[in-house]
Amino acid sequence: MSRSSDEEFAFAGVLRQIADSVAFKPGYYNESYLDRRISARMRRCDIDDHEAYERRLREDPAEREALMAALTINVTGFFRNPEMWEVFRDVLRRRTADQRRVRVWSAPCADGREPYSVAMLACDDPEIDERRVEVLGTDISDEALDAAREGVYHTTRTTDIAAELEPLSTPADWVDRDGDTFSVTDRVQELVAFDRHDMVQDGAREAFDVVLCRNLLIYIDSEHKGAVFDTLEASLSPGSVLVVGMTESVPPDRRDRYEPIDKRRRVFRRQ
Ligand SMILES: C[S@@+](CC[C@H](N)C(=O)[O-])C[C@H]1O[C@@H](n2cnc3c(N)ncnc32)[C@H](O)[C@@H]1O
Secondary structure: OOOOHHHHHHHHHHHHHHHHHHOOHHHHHHHHHHHHHHHHHHHHOOOOOHHHHHHHHHHHHHHHHHHHHHHOEEEOOOOHHHHHHHHHHHHHHHHHHHOOOOOEEEEOOOOHHHHHHHHHHHHHHHOHHHHHHHEOOOOOOOOHHHHHHHOOEEOOOOOOHHOOOOOOOOHHHHHHHOOOOEEEEOOOOOOOOEEOOOOOOOOOOOOOEEEEOOHHHEEEOHHHHHHHHHHHHEEEEEEEEEEEOOOOOHHHHHHHEEEEEEEEEEEEEEH
């Protein structure tokens, strides 16, 4: 990114304005990601300098809200990257055969489709004893958590929920469908709890057997990635499993702590 020092200063002003006025911590995320999202909003507002945009943010609550929505990276799906879920299915089969209680953490869980995928898979697969599975979904966004607790999803022009559920053999047993609206059944919801948790700041939760931390690290700047990994490591007991996103990786200085179970699908065993 090549900006003059004046532009640099004006961009920093926008970031300060965000930190002061919306529930989002720009300091966690990498600058190119922030720049892309902010520039997109500026284009929508027909504003081409950061100083003017900063003023707009100060004066216009509707724009603050629109920017907040643009900055919140909440793209997700049921069984996102289905090839990873085949490895995950094996992990869950083995763990539930060997252990009385298998704790899975989906962090971050966005609108809940990832933790519900875990619970549905457990209910759907005859080789997994779902009574042994407990799932926790956490996210920094209260809005995402509200949607997750509701457990209602809609097929839209860009999201085909029925197609997302294809890895299940009997999806109709785990979601109630009414046209384009899909509601996760009580039986599945009972396996999943939700809570707010900031992966940079809030530290470890209890020890988990499997942690899914997918599609957050790509947005986090290198300085805060270490904090996310500290959180993960303190929440993973030895021998437990960590899954990161398909375009993410374990930082080089921590690789010796993770043995790949399936490198391409980013599934690792904590040493
Ligand atoms: C792209 S979604 C990933 C959801 C899911 N893991 C997946 O891969 O489909 C990223 C989520 O990270 C959440 N998030 C952003 N910063 C966070 C932080 N510091 N701690 C916890 N969650 C965070 C966002 O609110 C968003 O819901």
